[in-house]
Amino acid sequence: MIPVAQAAQPLSFWQAEPGSTRMWLLILAAVVVGFLVVAALLRAPTRARPVIVSTVTFLGGLYFVLHFLWPTAQDYSPDEVPRNAVEGFSFWLQGTLPSVTAFAQSLGAMLLGIGIYSLLSIHLGRLLKRQKDWFFSLVFTLSMAAMILFGYWDWISRLTPEGARAAAETPSVFPHFAKDLLFGGLFINMDAVMFSIIAFFIFSAAYRAFRIRSVESTILLGTALIVMLGLMGGVVVSQDSLLNSIAQPGESVIVDSLRLPTIRSWIQDNLQSPSIRAMEFGLAIGGLAMALRLWLSIEKGVSH
Amino acid sequence: MAEQTDAPKKSIGEILQSANRTFLYLILFLVVSASLVVTQLRKVEVPTRPEPYTIEAYKILRNVPEGGVVIVDTGFTNSSRGENGGQMEALLRILMRSGAKFAVLSWVEPQCIEIARGFIRRINEERRAAGEPEYREWYDYLILGFFPDGPTMLQTVHQNVREAWKTRQATDPTTGEKRSVFESPVLDRVQRIEDVYAYVTLSASGTMPTIVARIGKQVKVISMITGVMFPEQLNYFKSGQLKGLVNGLSGCVELEWLMEKGIDAQGVVGGNAPGRPVAAAFPGAKNFDRGMAYYLALHSALTLLILAVAVGNVGMWLTNRSRKR
């Protein structure tokens, strides 16, 4: 529960009373000002364009670079007063982090429409012009419309606070079932089907590609075989009992090191781990370099 | 897709090397279906030998002190139910039988929460049928719900767990009121994340590093993962960032096996050395379930794969030999 005292606290310039006229006016003003800025940008000279884009990119990155470089105040707590300017700035950085991540997510989320536009332009175009496969575009459009319709209907009638209150009295059954059938019955199942179909493809790819042609493919095949056998409990246990007839566990180092899980974990510990790790280090540095080039806008073709 | 098979007649070697895709798919389909039906009819129990990382996970989960809190971070949907589903069932059984309290959250997808609810309901039904007390929401477990921005939530958990989940509420059945989750018997003693006994993540994707990077030093993190993610995560177990690891379907069977056999005072799985066991078994309870139901089919599918590769190689060898002549 939020203490009542907080409601009486004065609001800063950036805040407003929820639902008040002032809030809606300020929101409207912000949108208008934003669009005026866009209108001004439309007139930006060609030369200035890359500069604007690089500056924005740089500032975006700078926020996290400051997080990275600025000494972090120990035990940050929003209800304490920083002791000095260094701590004060760190407090600001830590306090704004949730807003900045939420901003990036909201902005990214709003761009989904661009993708949906691309999809619809293809399918509606095909549908209206009755091109080849127009029927399937119809299937696409209808399933999408149905999912949106029942998705929101169900959400509004059941999952929003107002809806939940209404649903407590008269449960709205239809949208709930329709959404669950589309989402839980079809969509989730289709997801699972496509995921499981990989088993077939692994089977055919392995059959076709795993031939003992070169040293490399032999090594790959051999290791895969050992690991697969080691995953089969039945094989492991029978090999164990076979080896136990030669020497009990702990009696002979040589016999013990022939056991499948031992070989498997030795390979994984001493060869797989470091080799994958080294590869990851390479990728990590590649990513770091790319991030650096993007941040400073020295990667050609991205910001200009 | 079907390959043209007229033209000059193929040698045996070439035939062995060029089996039709559709034919391969059909065999796999038949073999797996048959194994499942056989398991269902005969209740086959294929033996296994638990790995050290599964044993560590079991030790921690089996020894949650009475009333200790475990966070269950579920990140799987029905598409990886084959591996994560069995792990979830085993996890819930161990926690409920050890009397641990747990809180479920997700930051992968909202439906993960619904799926987890389904699993809790199923295990509860099973407990009711066995005459054991049911696990009650609010008193014994909590659903914290979905967090859209996991990394930030975890970062806040690292600093202040009460701040991170402060908006989350649950219904108190005694009054029917919505109250803060921190007033429930599950979380009321949790002031900091260090007060949580363990943090278990079930996932089909690489969410674990995000968790470990933020709270791995404060709480024991156990990862239950699909076989795909395993080699990558093994590094984290070896570097001590993960305290336990369960590897896909085989890990799930190992957990079921450990629940059946236990670890004795000497640390031997299934042994019966005198003294207090390192992690006891649950004798007589339903320990084998989904993991074991799939295990025979896994064996036959893997054997089929190995056979197919062998056939291809024999074919290549025969062809090469006839060419050399």
Place this chain on the structure above:
Amino acid sequence: MQYYDTGFLQVLFVLLLMAFILFNIQRARGGKQLFIRRIPGLSAIDEAIGRSTEMGRPVLMVPGLSGLDPVGIQAVKIFGYITRTAARFATPIRLLLANAPLYSVATEMIRDVYQTEGVPERFDPQSVRFVTDRQFAFAAGVAGLIYRERVAAAFLMGDWYAESLIVAESANAVGAIQVAASTITTQTPFLIAACDYVMIGDEFYAASAYLSREPVLVGSLVGQDWAKLAIASVIVLFSLFGSVEKRFVQQTAEWVQEPGKAGEYRPIPARMKNNDELTPLRFFFPRKPGPIDPPRQKRETAPTGGDS
């Protein structure tokens, strides 16, 4: 990043890696000729496009599930080089994406390629498509397109997860030449099994430098090599130092830190050091400082959320 104890060394280390990269970019810009070794998969690009042109079938490019991050942009950049060749021969392309922001960037970059090649009319906006952001719906869509359009060449590069094999085997079934590179190491073996050429690990990042020979990229690649050497040296030197320390130096004091107090060393009888007590590891695991002194004051009223 916290600076207490040795924590600042971590910041310095990352800054050092960044400095290596920037220094070499500067060096390459200054006209220094730098060498790059051959990357096998990349020589196949022209061959694959040539085949597509002959057969009159499209070239497929997919960055997997990459988002608007360094990986996704790198993938689209490589696709830009492929598109340049395709644009010259008027070979149709299909670039399919699973992320809307990356789709926007890719549309811009591909349009640019056609413009710089002087054939803007050959750019078909529908050749760059957003499919869906759901992993397996994406796989189903891409596989369907592969079968229907019978692509002759497929370039799969970027963050490829489980869907890699669905796409790669479908492309194999229609007889396409495939060049792949996944930054997700767990997928590389499947791509090796299903594709004709596979770039391993950060060959993916080296690809654009290799293809374009732009000084910035080549310089950056040299810097990346230096950074890898730095990591290797840290591991080797620390291993040697730690081994010698473990063998010959004994632990005579133990670090104790009680909650709410500053930590301190307390003397103990000499014993062999545990692995986590070796000096080099302090670089990775700095110690926490004691409580804040003097303590901070409380604010008079609780703040109402952060500024935005």
Place this chain on the structure above:
Amino acid sequence: MNLEHPTYVFIKMTAGVLATVGLYSVLYRETKLYRFFEHMFLGLAAGWSLTAIWTDTLKDQWWGQMVGKIDEQTGAMKEPAVWPWAFVVPMAFMAYLIFSRKHNWISRIPLGLLIGLGAGQTFLNWFNLYGPQMADSVKTIIPTTFSSLTVPPPVNGQPDPNVYLSQAINNLIFVATLLCVLSYFIFCTEFKSRFLKGMSTAGRLVLMVGFGAIFGSTVMTRFALFIDRMYFVWIEWLWRSVLHLS
């Protein structure tokens, strides 16, 4: 009536079985049946994304912050409205200018901002992610005792601080493997010396070991998911729901 109703559960499962048959049909070849289910799948996915984007992300992360929150019972303010969130709208609009022939450059501003934020996070998280992995790669390669070749079992549950010969050798192999693979990923020099050339070749071979091991363990997952699907069709649907067998 709720979602647990047996008739409804059966309908839902049957829908799942139909979807399974439809999508698996691509294994035979790309038919109209597959195309139908593929387009339905894509449509549902697009529709779901458009639903979830509001309900899961924008509603709380953006709208909720912009208009604030009121306590439903008391009508008092719970969280103030932070109106500058409204600036996100014109910002997102700029990205939509990508469809304009003349002004498409403006879309690079919001995209550039997102790229910048993403790049910055890479620097911030780099050491957190890879530091511990480097730390774990630091190994002790000098044995401290020769009393036993292999590690003896623990006594009284106390960890033995000693490094035994076999451990030291394994650790050496670990570090050497890591170096070999790293050397394979050096792009900007041609290795002249036989030693370095050998290292990089060895690096490639060890990588193949790593890939083989990954292949082996991944195969299990893929098969497990396929088995699960078959379990759904044969046992959960046919066996239990259609034939009502136990």
